[in-house]
Amino acid sequence: MRLGMTHMGNIDVAVKAIASKLGIDLVMTLATSQRTLDLGVKYSPETACFPFKLQLGNMIEALELGADTLVMPGDLGPCRMGYYHKVLEQILRELGYKFQMVTQTRGIMHMVKYLTNGASLGKVIAGFRFGLAKLKTLEELEGVVHKIRAVERDKGEANRIYREGIKAIDNAPDYRAIRQAKREYLQRLMSLPAITSPAPLKVGITGEFFVVIDPFTNMDIEIELGKLGVEVRCHISISEWVRLNPFVYVLGLREKDKSHKAAMPYLSHHVGGDGWQSVGERILHAGDWDGIVHLEPFGCLPEIMARNIMPSIKEGPPVLNIIYDEHTGKAGMITRLEAFVDMLHRKKRRQEAVCV
């Protein structure tokens, strides 16, 4: 069995770590590129959403390199994603590839057992813990980078260090090496020369999970915001998605649960995907964020619901909505971001003038 990898943000680091611990033969594909996108767009249904097209492109590239097993989660609530695996499988079979599509529709344990060749549960959990540890460290590092990017004196330095950090953590063979890398890179980031005044704007990023997580899809929006001197806050992360600690779920400690609770007066139920969370974050962070950038792939059902409901919320920071598909141009996004940040600056200055 050769498992084909699909990309989404930093998830490849975790997948690689888990695969190496459990002895899974992983086919390493290159990061998502324009070619991936072109392949995906070529064979996808026209109005399928953007993540579908990227997944298809990724899978084709993996199969070209000799993968024979693909993983796609199925039946994940009322979002199109739960239906992906059926259509992806048909498209790829029609293209003449021979492979096995693994989904968790027959139970997650069944899938894990199949992929790991029946490894013991202890080994599987240990593998997952190691992968998650890497992911968590990366996310912590990312959180710091979000802050540093806004204030660093030499633009681009923080980014360079962060990229080195990803490589170092990716290569770390054990927990100790991860901790060491984390310490080293945090220290390097902290010691970058910074501009301290005026205090940077805080802009939250929310929206559809895949677009927020994946820098190829969202065209490095975090870096672009950093260049504009904006501190990015983002509570959507892969490690929050998969928590091994059951108490977190029971007590509702995740950002997701908090934002769902906040959204209650406006949207009382799950509408699939991350629509509920997007509505909630606007209410939850009315005080501490200066603005929100709401990202979604074109035609995303839950986010369209969120976008219809958001304007009816009385309080809450201004929202800029950016929709991504294969025709989105980076220059257009940057122009809109600049205009949005200008507006936020003006609003903040006016507020400060009133206070004084």
Next chain:
Amino acid sequence: MIKIGIPRALLYYQYYPMWKTFFEELGAEVVVSPPTTQTVLSEGSSRVVAETCLPTKVFLGHVLSLVKKCDYIFIPAIRSVKSKTYNCSKFLGLPDMTRAVIPELPSILDIDIDVNKGKHVLYQAIYKLGRHFTWNPFRVRRASIAAWQANLNYQQLMCNHSLTPPQAIERILDTPGVEPKTHPDYPIPTQATIAIIGHPYLLYDEHINYRLIHRLKQAQNKVLTPEMLTTEELESATARLVGRAKWTCEEEVVGAGGHYLRSGTDGVIGITAFGCGPDSLMMDIVQRQARTMTTPFMSLTLDEHTAEAGIVTRLEAFLDMIYRKKRKRICV
């Protein structure tokens, strides 16, 4: 008497007889919004973001046309009507979204239908809805049993007599004034058998699909729709194509498509709304199936910019192709 408004859109075509019976048994009066017009559509579109799908815009237009005509508007949130299937996001958040985009709305009667949560929760939801009219749980029970019976009769009628939902509603309720006026008798179908698949709110809203069924019938074609199939036929066809259904509305697209493609119809027309999430993938599966079966298949995408001439041209071309194919077969 309390007046309940029911918008003539979305799930109206599937459940109207049931809802009407339920509310009338509880002593309320039911008001249905008039058939879709351009005004209804443009008023609905003006309230929501552009990417919202056409049926939702039509629905909001109907809600707006009911605003001052009733005390309550009935907007159910149907989450799931079969275990482990899901409905589209638009249906899940329908009451919340309507409240958010139409602030001048009278009170909304909403009910959460989710069979995944068990019978008890379902009964409680129905009772909670009935509480707006009576405190007596037995009366609510009686009304819901009558409503369910009405729903079964309605489905039976469509299936046995090959009727479309508007025809069946007309026959059950015997109120021709409320329904769009019936067309004169059609010529005897001699040309071809065409199946139309898609959601009822696209197939039977004559304004948004430019009287597609009427046009087909007038051209002497026999028209088949998903409602004319039994549940078993739909389920087995769905199982053959994709396995277990994931969407509540999957059978009327994949099931009906799968069945009609194999059952020897001369052509299948798939109707989708632009930007419909479930359809974007489901119609693709039907299209792929059509390619392997070599049954002619045409997919029509509707939105508020769809022009009548465009639909007519494509329909004519499709029918011409089918007739030519049939003639050739006869010659051979």
